Amino acid sequence: MDEKNAQRRLQHHEADVVVVGAGILGCAVAVALGNQGRSVIVLERSLREPDRIVGELLQPGGVQALEKLGLRDCLEEIDAVKVFGYDVIYYGSEVQIAYPENVHGEEEGAVGKADEMRGVKRKRPEGRSFHHGRFVQRLREKVLAHPNVTVVEGTATGLVRSGYTDQILGVEATVQGQPDAYFGSLTIVADGYASKFRKEFRSDAPVARSKFWGLELIDVPLPMPNHGHVILGDHAPILLYQIGTHETRALVDIPENLPTASIKAGGVKGHLKNVVVPALPEQVRPSFEAAIERDRLRSMPNSFLPPTTNRKPGLIMLGDAMNMRHPLTGGGMTVAFNDAVLLSEVLHPSIVPSLEDTKLVLQQMQSLHWKRKGLSSVINILAMALYSLFAADDAQLKALQQGCFEYFKLGGNCIDGPVGLLAGIIRQPFVLFYHFFAVALYAMWIYITEAGALLVPLRAVLSVGVFYKACVVIFPYIFSELRT
Numbered sequence: 001m002d003e004k005n006a007q008r009r010l011q012h013h014e015a016d017v018v019v020v021g022a023g024i025l026g027c028a029v030a031v032a033l034g035n036q037g038r039s040v041i042v043l044e045r046s047l048r049e050p051d052r053i054v055g056e057l058l059q060p061g062g063v064q065a066l067e068k069l070g071l072r073d074c075l076e077e078i079d080a081v082k083v084f085g086y087d088v089i090y091y092g093s094e095v096q097i098a099y100p101e102n103v104h105g106e107e108e109g110a111v112g113k114a115d116e117m118r119g120v121k122r123k124r125p126e127g128r129s130f131h132h133g134r135f136v137q138r139l140r141e142k143v144l145a146h147p148n149v150t151v152v153e154g155t156a157t158g159l160v161r162s163g164y165t166d167q168i169l170g171v172e173a174t175v176q177g178q179p180d181a182y183f184g185s186l187t188i189v190a191d192g193y194a195s196k197f198r199k200e201f202r203s204d205a206p207v208a209r210s211k212f213w214g215l216e217l218i219d220v221p222l223p224m225p226n227h228g229h230v231i232l233g234d235h236a237p238i239l240l241y242q243i244g245t246h247e248t249r250a251l252v253d254i255p256e257n258l259p260t261a262s263i264k265a266g267g268v269k270g271h272l273k274n275v276v277v278p279a280l281p282e283q284v285r286p287s288f289e290a291a292i293e294r295d296r297l298r299s300m301p302n303s304f305l306p307p308t309t310n311r312k313p314g315l316i317m318l319g320d321a322m323n324m325r326h327p328l329t330g331g332g333m334t335v336a337f338n339d340a341v342l343l344s345e346v347l348h349p350s351i352v353p354s355l356e357d358t359k360l361v362l363q364q365m366q367s368l369h370w371k372r373k374g375l376s377s378v379i380n381i382l383a384m385a386l387y388s389l390f391a392a393d394d395a396q397l398k399a400l401q402q403g404c405f406e407y408f409k410l411g412g413n414c415i416d417g418p419v420g421l422l423a424g425i426i427r428q429p430f431v432l433f434y435h436f437f438a439v440a441l442y443a444m445w446i447y448i449t450e451a452g453a454l455l456v457p458l459r460a461v462l463s464v465g466v467f468y469k470a471c472v473v474i475f476p477y478i479f480s481e482l483r484t
């Protein structure tokens with residue numbers, strides 16, 4: 001059967017599933033569906049090792065999903081670095097935000113609670129950071145070696161539609177300079193942030209308020225090794241995390257039309273030298289300055305795109321093509337791997353014996369849309385809300401930013417909850433709302449009490465504005481998750 005299917009894929013370009021893109025999501029989905037006995041064709045524009053500044057820190061929730069997919073060993077032999085949590089540096093003072101012990105997500109609730117009752121301490125979850133390209137190549141090795149998957153190096157150029165039903169039947173592509181076509185009962189589009197196909201199926205487009213500019217620092221002594229670093233101050237957030245034995249990624253958020261990055265002020269280089277360098281921990285500065293002179297400055301838009309339900313017969317869009325959030329919290333790959341797990345569950349051959357049954361597949365897509373909320377809406381909302389606070393550009397947001405940092409300093413559940421959400425371990429949106437509004441109330445309290453006694457009545461009145469701002473920050477993202 002495998003042999004016959006392989007021949008069908010190679011000679012007739014036919015399979016159960018055609019996947020566009022062998023990036024994070026495409027590889028995971030191809031392996032997951034291939035493992036279930038589906039015949040899969042993957043079309044990838046370039047099989048060379050990607051050289052990108054994205055997808056370099058995988059949260060513990062992503063590591064768990066990778067394990068479920070049987071792909072955890074892709075984190076080996078790529079010089080990956082263990083990540084135990086974050087070091088948040090706010091105007092020079094630090095707080096360690098370790099991934100929490102004994103925190104359990106919805107799905108493993110029963111086991112986790114039993115462990116706690118027995119007083120058993122479970123292993124602290126770990127993330128991994130690495131060179132994106134090396135990790136993608138490991139994922140691709142798995143796809144290339146899979147007996148049920150055929151990989152074709154070529155660029156998808158269009159979708160093949162049925163003339164009668166408008167159902168998607170596959171993709172047109174350019175392979176080795178020649179036009180070609182590949183057919184599947186199901187076409188999964190996973191062509192990333194600049195998806196060529198997205199606009200055919202939805203009227204909204206990604207919105208980007210800022211870009212991340214990336215530099216690679218060499219042999220830099222970080223204040224807290226094995227932790228991601230978030231640097232906050234009178235500037236948008238700066239991230240630092242080690243991606244190899246000798247290399248550390250610096251990502252500098254630069255909002256649109258920032259005066260300190262204008263041509264007059266020396267452009268991006270000027271901003272890096274004049275604003276970012278002085279904000280960095282002292283031991284990081286020489287290496288950062290060297291990278292400014294040495295590196296080709298590269299940037300990526302930090303996009304927001306709320307999720308939608310797949311409604312087109314024969315087509316599924318996933319990954320960045322369907323849903324994006326600010327990369328501040330490093331959640332994109334965790335969402336993608338979790339989606340691959342969920343997709344393989346809802347399309348399991350015991351539920352959907354034939355992918356030609358498009359009605360049943362679409363029903364299962366509705367189910368996927370809601371099932372993924374536990375993890376993806378938490379990560380989406382948290383990333384967007386936290387970005388607003390961390391890039392604070394007015395007095396109320398600044399008060400919320402300070403409140404957030406002081407909240408972390410309280411320790412205990414004030415750290416475990418938020419970082420458990422960020423890590424993709426706690427998958428309950430309610431926990432996110434609880435901590436967000438706890439931060440808002442704490443920020444109001446600090447705002448009222450930090451000024452002298454005489455100012456307390458005035459501050460008490462103005463603090464309502466802080467709470468209002470918190471609502472303005474979070475509610476649009478909550479609503480964006482509620483749409484069907």
Ligand SMILES: Cc1cc2nc3c(=O)[nH]c(=O)nc-3n(C[C@H](O)[C@H](O)[C@H](O)COP(=O)(O)OP(=O)(O)OC[C@H]3O[C@@H](n4cnc5c(N)ncnc54)[C@H](O)[C@@H]3O)c2cc1C
Pocket residue numbers: 020021022023024025026043044045046053054055056057058059154155156157190191192193196212300301302303318319320321327329330331332333334336
């Ligand atoms: C600056 C930045 C930093 C980030 N950092 C992190 C992080 O630390 N941790 C994290 O979890 N997430 C991070 N993300 C998000 C993460 O990179 C994405 O969520 C993830 O890569 C999405 O996977 P994907 O498979 O949808 O897309 P991609 O990984 O981009 O894969 C898309 C694939 O499709 C291929 N392709 C595109 N068009 C075609 C075509 N027409 N035909 C054939 N193939 C095609 C591409 O070559 C590519 O291989 C970051 C994002 C940004 C912008």
